[in-house]
Amino acid sequence: MAIGSRLRMLTEKITEDAAKVYKMYDVDLHPKWFPVFYVLSNGEQKTITAIAKEIGHSHPSVSRTIREMSKKGFVTEAKDKNDGRRNVVGLSQKGIDVKNKAQTQYEDVNEVIEDIISQTRHDLWQAIEEWEYLLEEKSLLRRMQEKLKEKESQKVEVVDYSPKYQEDFKRLNQEWISKFFKMEPEDHKALGNPQSYIISNGGFIVVALYNNEPVGVCAGLKMNDPEYDYELAKMAVSPKAQGKNIGWLLGQAVIDKARRMGAKKLYLESNTILKPAISLYQKMGFKKVAGRISPYERSNIQMELDL
Known part of the structure; x- marks a missing residue:
């Protein structure tokens, strides 16, 4: 922490x-x-962008440093000969004199640092490189977000649908559909009577409870199709409960339930403007397939999961 x-x-x-x-x-x-x-110090003129990239500092930070060095006469700026829109920076004569004068200091500092390294059990450079690599791969913030999401998801319970969740199933789906699109006839059929439209036709619904409150739903629609067994559909998570891994938990619950019921392939339809949803489906293993006839106007992408 420190x-x-x-x-x-x-x-x-x-x-x-x-x-x-x-x-x-x-x-x-x-x-x-x-x-x-x-x-x-090698004598080559460089743009501020190139310097920032080489030393791993931000562009504004390097700009401030260049301004300070310029005021003291250490650097000069000029137009790039190859591209007049860009400025390049180089050492002035004063800067070159300081560079030459500093060579002895460089050599002595190097010897002292090597001596310190020889007295340590751990190589500081390698340790820093390892940390830099790991944090570049996934930032500390991202790791903390995932940890919080993991802890929050432990408070979530996914249960089977019962009639007492009918209004929650309808409300949660209407909420997201109305935000991005418009309610369509198929929506009204499924949401108006999920018992007869989904469950009585061989499908199922799962409900996510957070602190015993229904905050997410997802359905497995039985398909009359030679290629697919179930359609993963009607996934909805309350905005107030997002960031708790609920979409993933619902999707996995539908996949596991379909697998237990002997399903070989799942199908889903979505829209590419729903980037987080598409990313979630891909993370679950769904892959894009060629377009099929859809009952929904909003559908512009179809995906499948081979179980």
């Missing part, structure tokens, strides 16, 4: 000493300028 503070303390300690080291070697350079200064 890693940010510990790294800042270490950085401050090193930066404070670095400023004194520059004075020891009579090198007139601010420690925070060093990454920018170093990449320009």
Whole structure:
């Protein structure tokens, strides 16, 4: 929990000493300028974007550093010869003189750092690289969001439909359909009487309860089709309950129930403007199939899951 503070303390300690080291070697350079200064030390002019990418800093941060260095006469800016719309930055004569003067300091600092490394049990560079790689792969925020979603999902119970959930089934579906589209005849049939339209025809419905409150629903519609057994349909999650993994839990419940009932393939229809829903279906293993005739105007994508 204190890693940010510990790294800042270490950085401050090193930066404070670095400023004194520059004075020891009579090198007139601010420690925070060093990454920018170093990449320009090979004599090549670079754009601010290129510098930022090379040192891993933000564009605004590099811009501020360049402005500070320019005021002190360390860098010059000019139009790019190949593209007049861009400015390129390079070391001024003063910057080049400082670079040459700093070579002895570089060599001595390198020896001292190597000596510190030889006295440690863990390689700091490798440890930082590992952390950078893992956080680039998945940020700390993303990991925390997933952890919270995982904990919240443990409070969710998925149960079989009963008539007492009829109004919840209708309300939750009307809520999302009316937000993005319009209610269609097939919606009214399914939502008006799910018992006869879905369950009596061999299908089923599952309901997600969060703290015993119905917050999500999903149906498995029995299909009269030689290729598909059930259609995953009428999935709806209350906006106030989103971010708790409920869509995933409902989908998995329908898939598991269909599999237990001997299903070999599931089918679903959706619309590509519902990006989170499409992403969820893909995560579950559904794949896009060629378009079929749909009873819904809003349907523009069909997907299947081979069980």
